[in-house]
Amino acid sequence: MRVTVIQNSAYGRAGLVEKFIASKGWTCRRTLSPKDIVTTDLADIVDDVVVFLGSRRGVYETHIQWIARERALMKRLVDNAIPVVGICFGAQLLATALGGTVKPIGHRYRGWMENAFASTPVWQGPWLRWHGDFITLPGEIKILARDNETVQAFEYGNAVGVQFHPEVSNAVLKDWGAYRRSMPEEDQISLAKALNYADDHAYEIEKRAFELFDNIFGKIVGRSLA
DSSP states (O other): OEEEEEOOSSSOOOHHHHHHHHHTTOEEEEEEOHHHHHHSOGGGOOOSEEEEOOOSSOTTOTTSHHHHHHHHHHHHHHHTTOOEEEETHHHHHHHHHTTOEEEEEEEEEEEEEOOSEESSGGGTSOEEEEEEEEEEOOTTSEEEEEETTEEEEEEETTEEEESSOTTOOHHHHHHHHTTGGGSOHHHHHHHHHHHHHHHHTHHHHHHHHHHHHHHHHHHHHOSOOO
């Protein structure tokens, strides 16, 4: 199976989802960046699965060219039933493509947290949450996880969105740390705590993430992943 990964920031690499893809022997065809989104002919993105990663930007910042183009790409993929996984910003792209809305909450979630509602145990966590936006979805969308009234995971057809970060390992958080000086002090403190947890629980985090990705890819490609 072929997978396209869209990486929306220099430090937000695919981490555990890329490791999962490799463990299955699948082909990761390309990693697109915001620059690529603007300069590439997106019509040829017809891989078996497209994975959209996170961003420090909001999907409502449509005055930014790459965000406007990426929203259009997500809508085309959903309309053509191309299997999609959206993570954080990617989940917000998916929500808007399905007719939902995304707005700032007014505060930020930072750290490893369990979901108060999980449709099955694999969605409970703890997962790393690192967002300040709130997703509202049409009523026909199936909610897979929710916490403090914020949607954390959902599915529609062969598309799944997760607001948390199942791709994050201690190695990914160390990459984030390279940009900590540009973060507010509160975020720097939260990042240090999150990295300490990830270092102490690296094995459990990877095992839990692989179980989740098995579940997600099983839903969207509709066949055995063995």
